[in-house]
């Protein structure tokens with residue numbers, strides 16, 4: 113009888129782009145939080161930085177972002193852009 117060889121699925125390559133949220137444009141509406149497909153790819157900030165709206169509440173976790181673009185497409189304030197993934201991630 114042949115020995116069973118475990119099949120390891122190939123890892124999907126990471127997207128070369130990740131989302132970035134502009135604290136100058138974010139209104140804190142949390143629409144992006146309602147569509148994010150991965151747990152904690154976007155998180156609420158503990159402290160709110162000084163911004164024109166004074167209510168930025170979210171930021172992208174670079175290592176968890178797969179570059180799906182959902183958050184960018186739903187953001188009503190165009191506060192999210194896709195930028196090159198830092199080479200270390």
Ligand code: SF4
Nearest residue numbers: 138139141142144187
């Ligand atoms: S959807 Fe846009 S404006 Fe709303 S919280 Fe997310 S980044 Fe900010």
Ligand code: SF4
Nearest residue numbers: 153177178180181183
């Ligand atoms: S691009 Fe997709 S994976 Fe990345 S932060 Fe936005 S919703 Fe999450």
